[in-house]
Amino acid sequence: MPIGIIVNCLAVVVGGLIGSSASDLLSDTVKVNLNMIFGLASMGMGVSSVVLMQNMPAVILALVIGTLLGLCFHLGEAITKAAAGMQKLFHAEGGSSDQLVTVIVLFCASGTGIYGSIVSGMSGDHSILIAKSILDFFTAMIFACSLKKTVSLIAVPQFIIMMILFVLAGYILPLTTPAMINDFKACGGFIMIASGFRILQLKMFPTADMIPAMILVMPLSFLWVTYILPLLA
Numbered sequence: 001m002p003i004g005i006i007v008n009c010l011a012v013v014v015g016g017l018i019g020s021s022a023s024d025l026l027s028d029t030v031k032v033n034l035n036m037i038f039g040l041a042s043m044g045m046g047v048s049s050v051v052l053m054q055n056m057p058a059v060i061l062a063l064v065i066g067t068l069l070g071l072c073f074h075l076g077e078a079i080t081k082a083a084a085g086m087q088k089l090f091h092a093e094g095g096s097s098d099q100l101v102t103v104i105v106l107f108c109a110s111g112t113g114i115y116g117s118i119v120s121g122m123s124g125d126h127s128i129l130i131a132k133s134i135l136d137f138f139t140a141m142i143f144a145c146s147l148k149k150t151v152s153l154i155a156v157p158q159f160i161i162m163m164i165l166f167v168l169a170g171y172i173l174p175l176t177t178p179a180m181i182n183d184f185k186a187c188g189g190f191i192m193i194a195s196g197f198r199i200l201q202l203k204m205f206p207t208a209d210m211i212p213a214m215i216l217v218m219p220l221s222f223l224w225v226t227y228i229l230p231l232l233a
Contacts, residue, residue: 004120004129005162009155011133012107012140016152019144026145034142036200041135042106043196049112049189052182058224059186059217066213067206076208079104102198103143103151105207107136108158110192114214115185117162121169129162179225180218187217 053059070076083100107113116128144151165172176184191213194205 004126011137012155015137015140019141023145039199046189046192053186058221062217070209079208117165121166122173183221
């Protein structure tokens with residue numbers, strides 16, 4: 001039973017609905033300052049994951065190649081168009097497509113969410129996703145103040161992605177090693193730090209285009225440890 005996934009998606013739906021309904025009750029000062037806190041939290045969670053990195057060259061290579069692939073295949077543009085479509089679906093006038101892309105990446109492509117879904121499917125441990133749900137609830141609530149009910153709709157692709165990982169977990173996790181898992185978390189951590197910069201509007205990293213790095217990092221980590229490190233030794 002994917003309890004953690006259900007809780008996480010419900011947190012986004014409920015947080016989005018509350019935020020869209022209560023947006024007029026919060027002052028602009030409260031919204032801006034809480035938004036900064038969520039950016040800081042995203043960066044803090046990213047840093048806590050990056051420090052787990054065991055094979056830096058493999059992680060950096062995954063980020064570089066993954067981002068190049070994302071840029072070449074215009075992944076960010078595709079997600080931006082999808083985000084604009086989601087806004088039109090709810091006739092949302094506030095916020096921006098860039099802001100919505102940032103939220104989509106935070107909810108659907110964070111290392112914590114992906115890893116939590118795999119662990120949940122493999123061992124039945126839902127604690128990672130439930131902890132993530134707390135942050136997602138308040139993040140959805142604040143972003144919904146400007147993006148309205150569009151934020152709640154993000155729970156649909158989030159549920160699909162997490163369920164796919166949940167089902168595939170039985171095949172993925174046995175093929176991994178602790179080093180591969182830690183490098184995977186570190187890669188997700190870099191993307192979460194980049195998302196934090198976007199939330200704070202300090203630097204608009206191409207976070208959507210960075211998503212393919214999450215697919216490449218574990219194979220590259222394995223190749224680095226198995227074949228390249230022995231040559232260097």
